[in-house]
Amino acid sequence: MNILRQYVFPALILLVFLFTLVVVSIRSFLPGDMAQPAPIEDLTPIASSTALMAENA
Template sequence: MAIFRQYIAPLIAVLIFTLALVAVSARIFLPSDMAAPAPIENVSMGNSEQLTDLITDN
């Protein structure tokens, strides 16, 4: 158990940190239009009757 606590657990923590750092840093290399957040102005909730039907169909 000491081997896991001394070697394996810290290695897993460092690997997760490194993966997160690479994922966040990858935005630097994206084209400028892909690095921006997705637009939300054209999002539609749909027809309210369809939503009511989906909720009450249980």
């Protein structure tokens, strides 16, 4: 158990950190339109959608 605590778990944490760092860094090499955040379309508010559900029930 001591080997896991001293070597395996820190190595796994380091590998996960490095993997996420690489994945996030890849965004800078994407084409310009893909590097932008996703557009937010006209979203229906939750209150009005629940009111519609209550009317239909």
